[in-house]
Amino acid sequence: MPTSTAKPTACLALADGTVFYGRGFGAKGQTTAELCFNTAMTGYQEIMTDPSYAGQVVTFTFPHIGNTGVNPEDDETADPVAAGMVVKWDPTAPSNWRATQELGPWLEKRGRIGMGGVDTRRLTRAIRQQGAPHVALAHDPDGNFDVAALVEAARAFSGLEGLDLAREVSCTQSYHWNEMRWAWPEGYKPQTAPRHKVVAIDYGAKRNILRCLASAGCDVTVLPATATTEDVMALNPDGVFLSNGPGDPAATGAYAVPMIKGVLETDTPVFGICLGHQMLALAVGAKTIKMNHGHHGANHPVKDNDTGRVEITSMNHGFTVDSQSLPDNVVETHVSLFDGSNCGIRLADRPVFSVQYHPEASPGPQDSYYLFERFADAMAERALQKA
Structure with a gap:
């Protein structure tokens, strides 16, 4: 319950019947979703606008949410x-x-509904265990909740x-992207001298991933998730990027x-992130599995098996590639130092x-x-081989 004596204006009901009360902000109404927790200390705006979080309510373990506003x-x-x-x-x-x-x-x-005044440590422990x-999350300024209906x-x-x-x-349709990463003091500048043509498949692409591709010298054309091989190869790309996404x-x-x-089959260089990583794994014959509570945060250590180097990474996924299902021609390059997952x-x-x-999230900040x-480099080498 909230610490004040005021009537609660928000309610979070879990499917097991557990109920949390608090103070609502943001939109009024009700929504149902899966509940996850995120341990990042910054980036709440980026988290809320990350398409990978579709279908999820996010509990933030860091208490100071909102203190830097939005832009x-x-x-x-x-x-x-x-x-x-929450x-x-x-x-x-x-x-x-x-x-x-x-x-x-x-x-x-x-x-979008927000709820404050919640014991997020208790809620996080419940998710982990x-x-x-x-869950069902509701915000009513009058504090009238049908708890049984929410459960x-x-x-x-x-x-x-x-x-x-x-x-x-x-x-829903293709578009071109040339904006590069934010840099002081200019802000976002366009890529005016690209060296590689990249087709990015949008499964829920984050803008900063596209910016990183542009900063790496790529001229990026984004296609919908349902694009076919013919759609992709008709653009004669030097490389294909598989984006992050939900579900x-x-x-x-x-x-x-x-x-x-x-x-x-065309031997075109391919790079995938998050859901794109999982899509690639499925395409080469591996399997994916649902995780207990997933990985959501900006402080996840990952080991590069090729170099032994450890990167501090940003993660957001509730499914993972089953490393035991990887075919012989697929090398496991990175593993989580939290739980050993792929x-x-x-x-x-x-x-x-x-x-x-998510290398574009830069928690390292430049580790990845x-x-x-x-x-x-892979696209440049492929171009030399063709020459």
């Missing part, structure tokens, strides 16, 4: 995609020179297994895997690789940018 430059997509957010302390007025708006009104305008629960709504939520969400968050990789793989298999693969016989984590350079 248009930090959106990873046009609008928040996460279903809602925080320890109510968002305060922002104290940051880049802020253009407070978190609460920003969420309200975009139809029992797995990511199905029933949480129980009725179908969950993310077997759910293809990439199609819902993907672009069950096996469900998205129904249409994505045939396209990827076709691209692999975090990267490469094909032994062609310039194809992928990682489970080499992956974009590796992709560019």
